[in-house]
Amino acid sequence: MDMKIIKGGSSTVAKSCYRAGDALVFELQLRQAKKIVGYAYEMPLPDYIVADEPGQPEFERRSTLQLLAVQDGKTVVLGPAHSDMERIQTVGDGAFAHWKEPLPEGPFGTSKLHFSTPGNVDLLLGWKLRKAISQLRAVVFPLSPRMGFVEFVHKPNKKAKDYDPTKRRRRKEIHRELFFQTFPTLGVEPHLADRPQDTLPGVAYLWRASHHDEFNFDLQPEEVFEKRMPYAFAEFFGSFEQTGAVLYPPPACYKYYENKVALTELFQGAHVQMPMTWVFRNLADAMARKAEVQLPVVIKDPYGYSSIGLLQAETTSELTEALKEFFSKAKPGVEALVQKKVQALREARVTYVDGRPFHGYWRIRQSLKSASAASTRGGYQDFNFPLAELAPFIASFANKTGVPVGGVDLIWQEKNPDLHKEPFTLEVSPTSDINPPSPPDWKEGYAEFKHTKGFRNAYIGIRRKWAEAMALAVVDRWA
Numbered sequence: 001m002d003m004k005i006i007k008g009g010s011s012t013v014a015k016s017c018y019r020a021g022d023a024l025v026f027e028l029q030l031r032q033a034k035k036i037v038g039y040a041y042e043m044p045l046p047d048y049i050v051a052d053e054p055g056q057p058e059f060e061r062r063s064t065l066q067l068l069a070v071q072d073g074k075t076v077v078l079g080p081a082h083s084d085m086e087r088i089q090t091v092g093d094g095a096f097a098h099w100k101e102p103l104p105e106g107p108f109g110t111s112k113l114h115f116s117t118p119g120n121v122d123l124l125l126g127w128k129l130r131k132a133i134s135q136l137r138a139v140v141f142p143l144s145p146r147m148g149f150v151e152f153v154h155k156p157n158k159k160a161k162d163y164d165p166t167k168r169r170r171r172k173e174i175h176r177e178l179f180f181q182t183f184p185t186l187g188v189e190p191h192l193a194d195r196p197q198d199t200l201p202g203v204a205y206l207w208r209a210s211h212h213d214e215f216n217f218d219l220q221p222e223e224v225f226e227k228r229m230p231y232a233f234a235e236f237f238g239s240f241e242q243t244g245a246v247l248y249p250p251p252a253c254y255k256y257y258e259n260k261v262a263l264t265e266l267f268q269g270a271h272v273q274m275p276m277t278w279v280f281r282n283l284a285d286a287m288a289r290k291a292e293v294q295l296p297v298v299i300k301d302p303y304g305y306s307s308i309g310l311l312q313a314e315t316t317s318e319l320t321e322a323l324k325e326f327f328s329k330a331k332p333g334v335e336a337l338v339q340k341k342v343q344a345l346r347e348a349r350v351t352y353v354d355g356r357p358f359h360g361y362w363r364i365r366q367s368l369k370s371a372s373a374a375s376t377r378g379g380y381q382d383f384n385f386p387l388a389e390l391a392p393f394i395a396s397f398a399n400k401t402g403v404p405v406g407g408v409d410l411i412w413q414e415k416n417p418d419l420h421k422e423p424f425t426l427e428v429s430p431t432s433d434i435n436p437p438s439p440p441d442w443k444e445g446y447a448e449f450k451h452t453k454g455f456r457n458a459y460i461g462i463r464r465k466w467a468e469a470m471a472l473a474v475v476d477r478w479a
Contacts, residue, residue, distance in 0.1 A: 014046060014138075024187055026138040028113075033123060033136070039092030039116040040085065041123065047111045048185040048468045049140055050475060051100035052082060059476070063098040064143060067115060070135035076118045085114060092116030098138075103356045104391040107465040113138070142187030145478035147471075149179055150207035150240055150247065151194040174460065175208040178467035186471055193240065201244030204474045209233060209254065209431055224333050226303035230259040248474050249405035253430040256403065260302035260337050263427055270400040272425050276340040283327040286336060290319055294340050299326050302337040312341070342424055344411040350390060351407045351434050351466075354473035355398035358466065359434055360385040381446050383437035389419040397425070405470070407432030436462040 014026040026046070033043040045051070053059035060082075067078040078094035088095045095116050101109030117123060123133055183190045190206075193199045217232045219225060237251035256263050267274045278293055279302070280286035299311040299322050311326055313319035319338075326336050350360040362382040390410075398404050410423040417423070436458035438449040449455055 028136040038089035053102040064141040065098040068137045143479040148191035148205040196239040199245035296341040348410040353469040357387040
């Protein structure tokens, strides 16, 4: 079913698309054009074509689209490109602009063509004057660098009791197929590599790791899998860069995956605001330093997720008992991460690509009793999220931490957060699942939405947009 949805692709206004030399040529459907104001017409274009992004200084003039019209049997080149709307409306005569709603407006931004006709001939009535436009053609010159894809074969972790290798493999195949559908839209034939020695120097490779049990590795005596895993990820995929190739996102970022000890060191070194945090190596260390702790706190497994095993303490005696309980159950060598409790009714999860917010939603708790820097249960999700307002912070965060792609969790102490104030950052993951928004009229919990008929289409749709954004990030960086 997933592959059927993926192969179905997205709707397009192009009658056909073909290559002519280095260019991609789109034969557009005239009936899709509608007159809006003055001499201006509007037509949707495929979202994946690299377009201008108004109001985004680095991306305002990145479209390479040239527009041609067949008028009275002759081909006419339209222009100038990148024209502002006022010129298209009032002067016209072929002026056009190819633009897309900026990425920080959300993952479902659409691409549009605003254009005027040669001599301002009416698209519908021109035939009466023998000046009819019979065809409209968009020619796009891809500026893509040499690109590839790391074809890492999934090796199931057979030791896990509840492991479902089919589910993990399917998730990886979904992202692989979405990338493979995106490459042709950029005019790219990707180089494939499934071994580190197969990569080519100067080629930018996309890749996707979906879970920590993608492959097995041998542990040294006294090593703990959960502690070693993030570094094994970073080292293994980093080895694909030894030939002079580049992987995107950077493999080095994966040492922070489900590794709150490394994240704490990163945030403190980069001066990212986070709840006060203490890392205790063992019970003796915790007992010797517990006077440093400012209560109330939560005690976490730094290699856990979803608040599993979370403990809390509001008094010194509770802290002592909680630390003893934690280390009595923890694997040898696993630290306790103790974090000052920051109460907040709203927590933001923002997925970003190349330092630009792509998708976000609120996790809203029902009461302050369930609100802490680590608990997300007992609430609901709200996808009415102001991504654009957070864009400056996300850009700064990605730059300071050196994590260009990820999903970051943020909280504000205020009931009605001021998004222009720096939030507390809880964690960032270089790989994260993306929840598609539920329908605006959805009244039940998100878990129920996952079992509806429309969820799978939404699930694939948001990932298609993510794959396109990732590929465009490589174009922006290395073209």
